Amino acid sequence: MTYTTCYDEYRLGGTSLSSPLYAGIWALAVQRHGRYGLANPVLYAVQGLTYDITKAQLPTYPGAVRADYVNGVDASGGYSYTARWFDWDDPLTIHVRPLYDDVTGVGSPNGSGWLDAVVNH
Numbered sequence: 001m002t003y004t005t006c007y008d009e010y011r012l013g014g015t016s017l018s019s020p021l022y023a024g025i026w027a028l029a030v031q032r033h034g035r036y037g038l039a040n041p042v043l044y045a046v047q048g049l050t051y052d053i054t055k056a057q058l059p060t061y062p063g064a065v066r067a068d069y070v071n072g073v074d075a076s077g078g079y080s081y082t083a084r085w086f087d088w089d090d091p092l093t094i095h096v097r098p099l100y101d102d103v104t105g106v107g108s109p110n111g112s113g114w115l116d117a118v119v120n121h
Contacts, residue, residue, distance in 0.1 A: 018108075025109055029118040042121045043106050047099055049114040050107030054098050 026039065036042055066084050071077035096103050109115065 022109070025115065026118075029115055032115070033119045042118055044100075045121055046114060046117040047106050049110050049117050051110055052098060052107035053096050053104050055096060 030036065066082050067079050068082070069075060069077060070080050095101065100106050
């Protein structure tokens with residue numbers, strides 16, 4: 001039997017990357033604290049210790065560039081690049097606001113300060 005090793009590329013990011021990372025950080029909190037039950041009350045209570053992208057921060061964080069496969073499958077057809085901004089003057093854009101929003105949720109944890117606050121809540 002012959003096995004062939006193939007090279008492949010896959011774009012990582014968005015919820016497919018952030019959700020497992022956040023779950024891992026939450027698991028650290030559970031290891032230190034014990035079970036919480038419903039996580040939402042704790043997560044909303046420590047929102048001040050998260051990095052929250054808001055409209056006020058947009059001049060310093062204008063957006064990002066997304067790379068996609070031209071053929072939608074692999075890199076053989078090349079790449080296409082599109083710029084993505086938050087709160088662009090377009091009704092179909094991604095909108096952010098202070099505290100919870102559909103794009104950034106409650107924000108990204110700010111390291112050990114966030115972890116300590118969650119554990120001590």
